[in-house]
Amino acid sequence: MEELFSSLKLLSFTFMLLLFLLKLTVLLWWRPRKIEGHFSKQGIRGPPYRFFIGNVKELVGMMLKASSQPMPFSHNILPRVLSFYHHWKKIYGATFLVWFGPTVRLTVSEPDLIREIFTSKSEFYEKNEAPPLVKQLEGDGLLSLKGEKWAHHRKIISPTFHMENLKLLVPVMATSVVEMLEKWSAMGEKGEVEIEVSEWFQSLTEDVITRTAFGSSYEDGKAIFRLQAQQMDLAADAFQKVFIPGYRFFPTRRNIRSWKLEKEIKKSLVKLISRRRENEKGCGVEEKEKGPKDLLGLMIQASNMNMNMSNVTVDDMVEECKSFFFAGKQTTSNLLTWTTILLAMHPHWQVRAREEVLKVCGSRDHPTKDHVAKLRTLSMIVNESLRLYPPTIATIRRAKADVDLGGYKIPGGTELLIPILAVHHDQAIWGKDANEFNPGRFREGVSRAGKHPLGFIPFGVGVRTCIGQNLALLQTKLALAIILQRFTFCLAPTYQHAPTVLMLLYPQYGAPIIFQLIH
Numbered sequence: 430m431e432e433l434f435s436s437l438k439l440l441s442f443t444f445m446l447l448l449f450l451l452k453l454t455v456l457l458w459w460r461p462r463k464i465e466g467h468f469s470k471q472g473i474r475g476p477p478y479r480f481f482i483g484n485v486k487e488l489v490g491m492m493l494k495a496s497s498q499p500m501p502f503s504h505n506i507l508p509r510v511l512s513f514y515h516h517w518k519k520i521y522g523a524t525f526l527v528w529f530g531p532t533v534r535l536t537v538s539e540p541d542l543i544r545e546i547f548t549s550k551s552e553f554y555e556k557n558e559a560p561p562l563v564k565q566l567e568g569d570g571l572l573s574l575k576g577e578k579w580a581h582h583r584k585i586i587s588p589t590f591h592m593e594n595l596k597l598l599v600p601v602m603a604t605s606v607v608e609m610l611e612k613w614s615a616m617g618e619k620g621e622v623e624i625e626v627s628e629w630f631q632s633l634t635e636d637v638i639t640r641t642a643f644g645s646s647y648e649d650g651k652a653i654f655r656l657q658a659q660q661m662d663l664a665a666d667a668f669q670k671v672f673i674p675g676y677r678f679f680p681t682r683r684n685i686r687s688w689k690l691e692k693e694i695k696k697s698l699v700k701l702i703s704r705r706r707e708n709e710k711g712c713g714v715e716e717k718e719k720g721p722k723d724l725l726g727l728m729i730q731a732s733n734m735n736m737n738m739s740n741v742t743v744d745d746m747v748e749e750c751k752s753f754f755f756a757g758k759q760t761t762s763n764l765l766t767w768t769t770i771l772l773a774m775h776p777h778w779q780v781r782a783r784e785e786v787l788k789v790c791g792s793r794d795h796p797t798k799d800h801v802a803k804l805r806t807l808s809m810i811v812n813e814s815l816r817l818y819p820p821t822i823a824t825i826r827r828a829k830a831d832v833d834l835g836g837y838k839i840p841g842g843t844e845l846l847i848p849i850l851a852v853h854h855d856q857a858i859w860g861k862d863a864n865e866f867n868p869g870r871f872r873e874g875v876s877r878a879g880k881h882p883l884g885f886i887p888f889g890v891g892v893r894t895c896i897g898q899n900l901a902l903l904q905t906k907l908a909l910a911i912i913l914q915r916f917t918f919c920l921a922p923t924y925q926h927a928p929t930v931l932m933l934l935y936p937q938y939g940a941p942i943i944f945q946l947i948h
């Protein structure tokens with residue numbers, strides 16, 4: 430009897446093992462072959478799938494080689510930043526298949542196809558699942574939510590970013606910039622100072638994000654975002670290491686530190702939210718509406734008003750705060766950094782921008798929101814910077830079901846990679862000078878700058894377009910206007926041109942700039 434029992438156990442174990450191996454073979458061998466066949470019949474090819482690793486080995490090899498040394502002072506950055514795309518596009522055309530392990534991605538850079546994905550047929554696509562490490566950082570907020578919950582949160586949070594609301598933040602934004610510049614002046618000698626701008630711009634944008642997220646609870650919010658910044662550093666560190674599945678669950682020193690931080694962030698936010706709730710109870714309507722609307726205030730209000738299923742919980746608020754910090758801080762600081770580098774590289778445009786700023790805002794007064802709206806040359810410069818150096822270089826969508834895309838039959842589950850950077854550098858859209866810095870092309874507005882209105886998509890497009898776009902542009906132009914009022918600047922001799930990507934586009938060896946005080 431015992432023997433029969435153990436034979437049965439062995440048999441069922443063998444059966445389970447075979448089933449597992451079969452599933453693995455289907456996932457890692459049969460399915461990729463089938464997908465390759467499906468696309469090849471439609472004329473879409475790509476580098477061949479390799480068992481388990483897909484094209485990751487070649488892809489990482491190309492990226493490492495490209496970033497191994499700086500490049501000349503040119504804006505033709507696609508071969509360095511998206512080397513795999515640049516390389517395979519030459520062989521297979523702009524629409525090709527690339528395998529990230531057993532996950533397939535179809536690259537799509539044709540503006541008409543982009544329109545289908547993001548606007549005319551957007552209901553057939555959804556955001557893809559971010560890798561666990563990114564997910565931990567970006568939180569379960571607007572960036573990654575889907576369906577009704579996303580729509581509900583977007584509606585609640587949107588008023589934070591209306592221009593009327595952002596306008597109220599302009600004086601504090603300007604004060605933060607001026608304080609930063611006063612520190613620069615104090616660090617210099619004979620009116621000249623060398624500054625690594627990217628780090629300074631990060632603190633500046635963090636300050637503004639803290640105000641938009643926490644409003645009157647600014648000081649407490651700042652402490653929470655400091656913890657979040659430490660969390661980002663740990664994740665950035667992990668991101669650069671070889672990926673081992675499940676590694677984030679091991680009790681390594683880094684993971685233990687990260688778990689502790691996570692707990693601390695949540696605890697502080699919960700405390701802050703309950704304090705804020707108490708304060709709000711004691712205020713009249715007038716008092717509540719005095720300051721700018723902030724993310725936390727709006728979410729607390731929504732949670733008080735609505736006690737049904739779609740109610741906003743404390744966990745939701747925690748996740749949205751993480752999302753805000755992740756989405757808003759480094760994107761805007763990178764835009765500021767690249768625009769400063771570009772103005773340092775192109776002194777002629779720096780002079781033009783300064784002349785305009787002095788004419789519109791005067792030489793010392795803090796620019797207002799209305800001043801900023803009149804800075805047309807600066808707007809063109811910022812747009813050209815977003816075109817050549819978009820902080821978000823790509824985005825991904827996933828087909829929810831089988832769908833027709835511009836005549837191609839896309840099986841459900843396929844991921845589509847939209848290389849924003851490549852679209853922005855495409856000569857078919859931008860002409861022969863696509864890789865030149867020419868802000869003048871935006872003279873007649875964004876939609877007329879290229880040959881296709883969807884050739885310029887630094888903030889995405891469609892319903893999931895960037896909610897923080899107004900804030901990012903306002904803050905960038907305001908900061909640049911104040912810098913231009915007070916300083917002339919050029920690249921430091923130590924500057925090395927090396928745009929690279931680690932989630933966002935950033936200068937690999939920093940951005941040292943020499944600032945000269947204008948007397």
Ligand code: HEM
Binds near residue numbers: 571760824893
């Ligand atoms: C130069 C600065 C910025 C750039 C280049 C940028 C870029 C983008 C892009 C490309 C998307 C769309 C992603 C996709 O469709 O997959 C996006 C979405 C988003 N951005 Fe930004 N962003 C910037 C600043 C900000 C700021 C300042 C905030 C908030 C404070 C913010 C919050 C968000 C959020 C929450 C989403 C998701 C919106 C949704 O899905 O409903 N971004 N951003």
